[in-house]
Amino acid sequence: MVDSQTDRAMADKIDVLTERVQAVEERVQTVEEKLDRLAESVDRRFEQVDQRFDQVDRRFDAVDAALLEQRQYTEFGYSRLEAKMDAGFARIERKLDQFIDLHL
Secondary structure, eight states, X not given: OHHHHHHHXXXXXXXXXXXXXXXXXXXXXXXXXXXXXXXXXXXXXXXHHHHHXXXXXXXXXXXXXXXXXXXXXXXXXXXXXXXXXXXXXXXXXHHHHHHHHHHO
16 A cells, blocks of 8 residues: 555655646747747848948948049049139239339
């Protein structure tokens, strides 16, 4: 009788242990599923961030191009202004030379 009570007690403990292991396995499965969803969510967010960085890069490229165009236009305008000023100063210098030649 002692042996059968001991066997029965051990069988009960094994059943309880089996149930606890099953509960732990279910919890592990739930945590694993949550982690998988979280990883997918993080991946999607990183993709969104990467897309935004690509947009920002394109905007900076557009600003760089606009600044380059502005600089080229400024240099063109400056060279035209310089040419006009040189021509004007040369004209004034000629007139001044003529005036000096006539009056001195």
